[in-house]
Amino acid sequence: SEMSWTKKNVHPGKIVSTSQEVDVIVLDVDSAKRRISLGLKQAQANPWEAFVEAHPVGSTVEGEVKNATEFGLFVGLDNDIDGMVHLSDLDWNVSGEEAIQRYRKGEVIKAKVLDVDIEKERVSLGVKQLGADPMEGDVYKRGQQITVTVSAIETGGIEVKFGEDDALVTAFIRKSDLSRDRNEQRPERFNVGDRIDAMITTVDKATRRVSVSVKALEMKDEQEAIEQFGSSDSGASLGDILGAALKNASKD
Known part of the structure; x- marks a missing residue:
């Protein structure tokens, strides 16, 4: 145990x-037992001390995935030491088991140094910390219009993703929220990879869930068109109003 810092x-x-x-x-001299204890590794630099000096907490490192376990990833770093990315530090939006x-x-992956415990000889790394937490601040708000990409088609609706590549948010649009028109509330009319406009209806930071609706955006657009171009009470039909709105949008 006193021969090498890393070879156990x-x-x-x-x-x-x-x-x-x-x-x-x-290390020790026991005169009674006539024993002298020596340390080989103590004559060499402590690799964890050298690591934190070269890569302080908050810095980004690169290493090879050595192993994947039920706890997370072990990543090879400088001087034969390993860092660990816990399951909870792999992705902001999906479970560690999935990520x-x-x-x-x-x-070979990149990760951020979260903590270095020299005494316990541990380096904690994070992959998700390379990007900002999409739930922090006011990046996404209720009523915000966004463009989402369809990632999966299911019987009850469609799964979509949006945001930056390093901080993608996953949401699910239920059938009833796919369109204001009931005939269009069919998940099968979409394909994986389709980009569609939608509206954020709720943002729950506690559960890290964002609800998205195409129907809500359509209703908002319709309401804005009515307010700008007239109402059915004034004698204009909904088709006339929306037609005027589309014509005006095409001019823009």
């Missing part, structure tokens, strides 16, 4: 060879 439970012959001269540190499926052993 290995045969001493894999660290030193017979007749090799090495520098050691005297870890994206990674493969041998893949």
